[in-house]
Amino acid sequence: MSVLIPDSELSKRFEKVPTEIYPNSGIASKVVAIEIAQIIRSKQMLNKPCILGLSTGSTPKGVYKELVRIHKEEGLSFKNVIAFNLDEYYPMQPDSLHSYVRFMKEQLFNHVDILPDNCYIPDGTLSKERIASFCRDYESRIEMHGGIDFQLLGIGGNGHIGFNEPGSTSNSKTRLVALDHSTRAAASQEFNGLHNVPRTAITLGISAILHAKRVVLMALGEHKSRIVKASIEGLVTEYVPASYLQNHPHATFILDEASAAELTRVKTPWLVDTCIWDKKLIKKAVTGLAISLKKPVLKLTDKDYNDNGMGELVAQQGPAYDINLDVFNQLQHTITGWPGGKPNADDSMRPERALPAVKRVLIFSPHPDDDIISMGGTFMRLQDQGHDVHVAYQTSGNIAVSDEEALRYADFVTGFDQKFGLNNSEIDTIYQNARAFLKNKKQSEKDIDEVRQIKGLIRVSEAKATCRFVGIPDSNVHFMNLPFYETGMIQKKPLGEEDIQLTVDLIKQIKPHQIYAAGDLADPHGTHKVCLDAVLEALRRLKKDPENQDWIKDCWLWLYRGAWQEWDVYQIEMAVPMSPDQVLRKRYGIFKHQSQKDGVVFQGSDSREFWQRAEERNKATADLYNKLGLPEYEAIEAFVRYIY
Known part of the structure; x- marks a missing residue:
């Protein structure tokens, strides 16, 4: 399974940690699952336990789905696996819809033969007085088993790994943390609103993550592209905790095409290596240059191209004005007030066909x-x-x-029935049941x-x-x-x-x-x-x-x-x-x-x-x-x- 965009030696001038880019999230997830399966099997051959560090959220779902498939179709056993999860919201009941205990059971544990006693997840039900000792014991248990063989990570929009928010030091231990506002906002969808998102969580410390023998950070989706670039190409800093992985000897970032969009080799490949200048790449390069220099396309000069790493393009297809004119015309031809095509008009330069006139x-x-x-x-x-x-x-x-809003409508319908003497028993039952449920609904309950x-x-x-x-x-x-x-x-x-x-x-x-x-x-x-x-x-x-x-x-x-x-x-x-x-x-x-x-x-x-x-x-x-x-x-x- 080959990467979408080659990881050339020249790209390493910008990327400070090994990075693999795959065409989509499905392929990326399978690559990671295959590596985990190989580690489990290699440990089985040595008659040793395999210690996995696991994460939650949308990113690893594809990995867990593929691991379940490998278990069911290829006979991969998880009996030698001991799993330590990165984190858990606090406070959090294990049966809550938002609990990571529930997440792991639904996504992985309930579908494979892992022993229940080998599944460790931070406890969101502890009293605050017990958290510190629990966290020390959590790290001690990992060390007792010889450390984490493979640590799977996602990345937050602010660069957090686990719930180690910006400001976390590289030697931070497992602990109770206050969640950053951006982290809570990102989770608000799952919790039906920001006000329902816990303000704290228990997380494995960065020190324990960096002591894992192998670390893979997965990032999927365009919304992760900027923080991915900062983590891979930027400075190592506590303000982007994922950047600490640059110092890990066996860490790799696994990306899909969308999350890699801001990396230099993807966004401006001409700065990394020799390019094949097709029409699409020329349009991308020229519009990007015009935007960065705050100049109209037609005012770009040969010097602008040369000063910004695009001299090769001018040498091959210049002068600059000819390139500018072609890109300008491409932009102009995208504009139309007739999205269904303009009838009785020359459509050769329009984005949509003129015929049929009525579509x-x-x-x-x-x-x-x-x-x-x-x-x-x-x-x-x-x-x-x-x-x-x-x-x-x-x-x-x-x-x-x-x-x-639902309760307001339920009140309206039942009130309408009463006021005008309507007596539809089936409708009345639906709305009465809905009203009763909503008035006593718990946060962890799904709607009836x-x-x-x-x-x-x-x-x-x-x-x-x-x-x-x-x-x-x-x-x-x-x-x-x-x-x-x-x-x-x-x-x-x-x-x-x-x-x-x-x-x-x-x-x-x-x-x-x-x-x-x-x-x-x-x-x-x-x-x-x-x-x-x-x-x-x-x-x-x-x-x-x-x-x-x-x-x-x-x-x-x-x-x-x-x-x-x-x-x-x-x-x-x-x-x-x-x-x-x-x-x-x-x-x-x-x-x-x-x-x-x-x-x-x-x-x-x-x-x-x-x-x-x-x-x-x-x-x-x-x-x-x-x-x-x-x-x-x-x-x-x-x-x-x-x-x-």
Whole structure:
């Protein structure tokens, strides 16, 4: 299994720790699982225990899944494994939905033959007076077994390893720590809000981590790319605890393509080694140079290229102005006010085809508001320009509705029944059960079916309101309710055959000329990623089926991004500008989602409302185009075409 981007000797000028980059999280996870399996087997041959240091969170899930497969299909035994987990929230009951005890059982321990007495996890139920002695005993037990043979790590957005937050020293011991605000904000989604996230945790100290014989740090997803660069290429500092691994003799960073995006050999490969200057790389290099120098593309000079490590490009394809002009034209040709193609026009320089003049368009929205938040201006323009627009809401989005909002609706319905003498016993039972549950709900409890029905209905009504605002008829609105999502918890099921088949059936029913789908892949285990995987797999199957050849070859797939990020300018292949009035109209469309306004359940570290995030992102894209020398627009929505 080869790495995506070679780790050349020249890249080591920048990377201070061995780093391997793989095409996606699946391959990266298998590589790590195979190494762990090999260590377990080698210890078995010596009749010795294998001491594993294990981590939690979304990153290692793929590793544990592969280890379970190797156990079941290849006979790997875990009877000689002794596992020490890195950390646990404090206080935390072991049966809580958020407990790492529960996480490890559900992800690994319950599916392999590891002995229960060999599973050690920090105890979140201790009194504070007992924590210090527990931590000393925890480290002593590791030492008694001869130390950790293999330590698996993830990395926090602030560089923490375990729960060793910035400021932790290299000799720090296992201890109770106060969690950084950014760490708690990142966990707020799992806890249904920041106020529910514990403020403290017990963590294995950095000293114990650095004493492990082998350390692998995994980072997956674009949201980890900046801290990955700081950890691998920056100085060793207590402000980025993961950077301590630069001093470990047997540490390796295992990355997917997205988390490696900021590394020098990926972002600016011409600074590392000789490049093959294709059109895409030239656009990336030139736009990056213009942005860094704060100059329009057409004003870049030969000296600018030479002074910034791009002299080779000028030597091969210069002078600079010719290169500038080609990149400028590429940028200009992405801009269109006709996302469905402009009828009766030369489309050779436009991102979309002119024909057919009226297209069938299918917009996939992972949650019931991603359509209007992420591509609301384009959504409305497609409808206004006469295309046959369909919207498919892939999940119910019910877990993103607060308990208070659900209770308010339950009170409304039961009060409405009483006031007007309605007596539908089935509806009354649903709402009475929901009200009773919500009034006594514990933090660790998942919603009962009745509550999920109410929350889902709230999202359905809001999505319908948005579609009516845009002008989409009810017949063109599809609620898919993909089964993978319906667990009632943050953790979802893997993408399944039923999810894919539902997607195949809908695409086949509509036979679209255009599909829009969320390409928001910052979290490789998130809902957006699973929803996109369903669309891609459905299109692959349809493309192979001879019955669909008459229309599938003409179906183009465009990817949009959400409220938190945008495509890099060199990636953008269609840029749809919006006027001030269109920006305001999009805002009103977002306002239809009242349950997601003000007190959003999964706010994350960004306290702004969704309409504010979307407007800032769209305005920033327009400003960037303008700074590169293109016309000035109020806002721009951006898309990348995916060839499947």
